[in-house]
Amino acid sequence: AQSVAQPEDQVNVAEGNPLTVKCTYSVSGNPYLFWYVQYPNRGLQFLLKYITGDNLVKGSYGFEAEFNKSQTSFHLKKPSALVSDSALYFCATNAGNNRKLIWGLGTSLAVNP
Amino acid sequence: NAGVTQTPKFRVLKTGQSMTLLCAQDMNHEYMYWYRQDPGMGLRLIHYSVGEGTTAKGEVPDGYNVSRLKKQNFLLGLESAAPSQTSVYFCASSQRESKDTQYFGPGTRLTVL
Numbered sequence: 001a002q003s004v005a006q007p008e009d010q011v012n013v014a015e016g017n018p019l020t021v022k023c024t025y026s027v028s029g030n031p032y033l034f035w036y037v038q039y040p041n042r043g044l045q046f047l048l049k050y051i052t053g054d055n056l057v058k059g060s061y062g063f064e065a066e067f068n069k070s071q072t073s074f075h076l077k078k079p080s081a082l083v084s085d086s087a088l089y090f091c092a093t094n095a096g097n098n099r100k101l102i103w104g105l106g107t108s109l110a111v112n113p
Numbered sequence: 114n115a116g117v118t119q120t121p122k123f124r125v126l127k128t129g130q131s132m133t134l135l136c137a138q139d140m141n142h143e144y145m146y147w148y149r150q151d152p153g154m155g156l157r158l159i160h161y162s163v164g165e166g167t168t169a170k171g172e173v174p175d176g177y178n179v180s181r182l183k184k185q186n187f188l189l190g191l192e193s194a195a196p197s198q199t200s201v202y203f204c205a206s207s208q209r210e211s212k213d214t215q216y217f218g219p220g221t222r223l224t225v226l
Contacts, residue, residue: 034214041220042220043117043203043217043218043219043220044205046215046216049214090155090156100146100158100161100171103155104155105154106155
């Protein structure tokens with residue numbers, strides 16, 4: 001069965017430090033991988049996606065993610081965290097013709113001033 | 114371009130009451146989705162639609178019904194609300210392809226007493 005896992009419920013990082021939010025996947029076929037962010041009391045917003053091609057994907061708000069096929073990972077990264085990056089981050093996947101996204105449980109990112 | 118909108122934003126129901134949540138999108142998207150979000154459980158798909166006049170069950174369809182009479186609207190109904198349906202409900206839409214981004218509404222916070 002297709003799935004994604006976000007192994008950390010919460011990540012804490014100091015402002016200005018690099019941040020990483022982890023995601024691993026298990027899919028058959030070529031994975032389509034997504035990152036979304038949810039700010040408090042808001043809907044989810046698309047950050048970036050990997051479909052094919054370059055393993056390093058750049059997205060909104062300075063975020064990027066690296067697709068690693070051998071480690072079946074798609075970690076979200078940012079070189080320098082901002083307090084305003086504090087939010088809930090979701091990894092998701094689908095594969096093939098499946099129109100439904102499979103979601104991780106989310107990782108709460110707290111950036112401390 | 115309003116994107117995805119949801120009505121209402123908040124609602125409190127008594128057990129056994131019924132209500133309908135409305136989702137509207139102005140992006141001419143084919144696919145629409147209803148999710149619920151509960152603490153520690155991530156996003157769970159309730160129902161989805163791949164086009165006007167068609168609907169399908171997601172992971173947690175029991176206790177909910179949906180209709181897609183117009184392409185731009187996707188309605189979620191609760192015929193007899195239960196406390197277990199207390200949740201935040203999100204609507205999303207996407208274009209036809211499985212690799213397409215889903216766009217989310219701002220959510221409806223429903224409390225069933």
